[in-house]
Amino acid sequence: MDTIGAMEKTAENPREILERRAKEAGFDLVGVTSAEPLHEGGERLREWQNSGMAADMGYMQRPVELLSNPKKLQKSARSVVSLSVSYYPGDHPDGPGGKVARYAWGRDYHEVIKERLFELRESLENELGTKIKARAFTDAVPLLERSAAQHAGLGFFGRNSCVINNDIGSYFFIADLIVDLDLEPDEHGTGTCGKCTRCMAACPTGAIKAPGVVDARLCISYLTIENKGGIPRELRPLVGEWAFGCDICQEVCPYNKTKARKTRWPDFDPSNGAGPRLDLEDVLRIRDDEEFERRFAGTPLTRPGRSGILRNCCVVAGNMRHESAVPALVECLFEDESPIVRGHAAWALGEIGGEGEALRGALRSEGEGDVVEEIEFALVR
Ligand code: SF4
Ligand code: SF4
Incomplete structure (x- = not known):
């Protein structure tokens, strides 16, 4: 190389x-x-x-x-x-909103x-x-x-x-x-983590099971991007502020702390995409795929789709006890066509607290068993 x-x-x-x-x-x-x-x-x-x-x-x-x-x-x-x-x-800049992996x-x-x-x-x-x-x-x-x-x-x-x-x-x-060209090959890459285990210690979900072995079922990147279903309830608090992906095991790595090279490609500039953080209230109000495409087409955020991104934003709002997101979460609970979004909105409202009336109202009108179960769980928080 x-x-x-x-x-x-x-x-x-x-x-x-x-x-x-x-x-x-x-x-x-x-x-x-x-x-x-x-x-x-x-x-x-x-x-x-x-x-x-x-x-x-x-x-x-x-x-x-x-x-x-x-x-x-x-x-x-x-x-x-x-x-x-x-x-x-x-x-990653400080500030409100759900974090997006770099x-x-x-x-x-x-x-x-x-x-x-x-x-x-x-x-x-x-x-x-x-x-x-x-x-x-x-x-x-x-x-x-x-x-x-x-x-x-x-x-x-x-x-x-x-x-x-x-x-x-x-x-x-x-x-x-x-x-189909014969090109002179390189020596295999060499290097070592030495005694460092920072990434393994820092991973919030314990997803790095052994050196180099990541259990996708626990990894926030998988849970917030590739996963098409709900985020397991016991893992939601560990997702923290991550609305799309997770950089933690790279952030703590000494190689990146001292050697990360800034991109030279303007395409990867935050001004050309979703940027570092998602405005939770704003995103939670995206009700249809057309609007979602208009906002995120041409960026990696289309991968989990509208319901995946809203699901993730519900989890972040719940984790952050983000009270100003409550009206948008209530709208999700009553109006969103996706049971996953409705269920995660109920969970977030349960975490934030004080929305028993809305949750009880949704319980009366909700027809999906999984969502009903989420609302019931939220009501006993
Ligand atoms: S991306 Fe995040 S959750 Fe996944 S292994 Fe790294 S630190 Fe753990
Ligand atoms: S933080 Fe970086 S150097 Fe340390 S163990 Fe993890 S990958 Fe290796």
């Missing part, structure tokens, strides 16, 4: 052309590994799947042979180019990075004077992207399961270009 910018332009072999072009395309790191199966990562994935820790994430449950073999994604694959781009926008403050990285990957391929084709068969993706095709990144020398696996780079920490997206 080369930290782009640290190397000198020398002879023009394909590998060096790649590095120069990747730098011009704005990537922070680039490395190469062969397109052979990622056996070690595959084994780790198999264990994780078998343990049930992948929860209901269908795309992570697909056969290991598919997830860990670049040639299953592209038959002619010879090399995997692993690239990274920092999304680090700076510190990677999601700006535009949706899928679209943004894919555009640049295609540009990179095109520029390589032009310079090498040959057509390149390539598949480009970031967090979209179920290759073990982190394993490929480690093989390509971009970093090592931290105890928080992130790929950590000795020079820029772990606040970066990983993108891959599977190509």
Whole structure:
């Protein structure tokens, strides 16, 4: 792996052309590994799947042979180019509202990075004077992207399961270009957490079960983004202020504290997306998908959809005992079409307290068993 910018332009072999072009395309790191199966990562994935820790994430449950073999994604694959781009926008500002994980403050990285990957391929084709068969993706095709990144020398696996780079920490997206070119591979990434266990101690839900092993069923990132159902009641208080994702195990990491590199991509600027915090009262009043799309289209926040984001905002409002959100929560309780939103609004009102009349009124009109149960629980708080 080369930290782009640290190397000198020398002879023009394909590998060096790649590095120069990747730098011009704005990537922070680039490395190469062969397109052979990622056996070690595959084994780790198999264990994780078998343990049930992948929860209901269908795309992570697909056969290991598919997830860990670049040639299953592209038959002619010879090399995997692993690239990274920092999304680090700076510190999370204090203030009211539900927190958004840093990677999601700006535009949706899928679209943004894919555009640049295609540009990179095109520029390589032009310079090498040959057509390149390539598949480009970031967090979209179920290759073990982190394993490929480690093989390509971009970093090592931290105890928080992130790929950590000795020079820029772990606040970066990983993108891959599977190509039919033979490119000189890198040494595998090395580095160590040493005696540090800060992420494991700081995780509010105890989701990091062992070094590098995160139980998605407990992880706030999963619970607030991929999870389509309710957030288990016993975990809601632990979600704290997080309305979308969670950065805690990266925030406490010494590599990020000292080495995080600010993003150079304007697309990830908070002004181009949802920003660092959601206004709870405002979001809790989004009643239809059209309005939700108007507000969040083109950002990662569309992933859990309207009901997922409102569910999360209910939980944050309850945790923060956010009294000014009560009228919006009552509206959710009576008017929202999603039983999940109505149920979580009831829970939040129970946490904040003093809304027995509204809850009893909702109990009389509510027809969904799960929501009724939430209201009953809220009434005895
Ligand atoms: S993202 Fe948050 S909840 Fe998930 S493992 Fe890290 S600290 Fe724990
Ligand atoms: S916080 Fe410490 S243990 Fe966790 S990933 Fe960072 S260096 Fe490793």
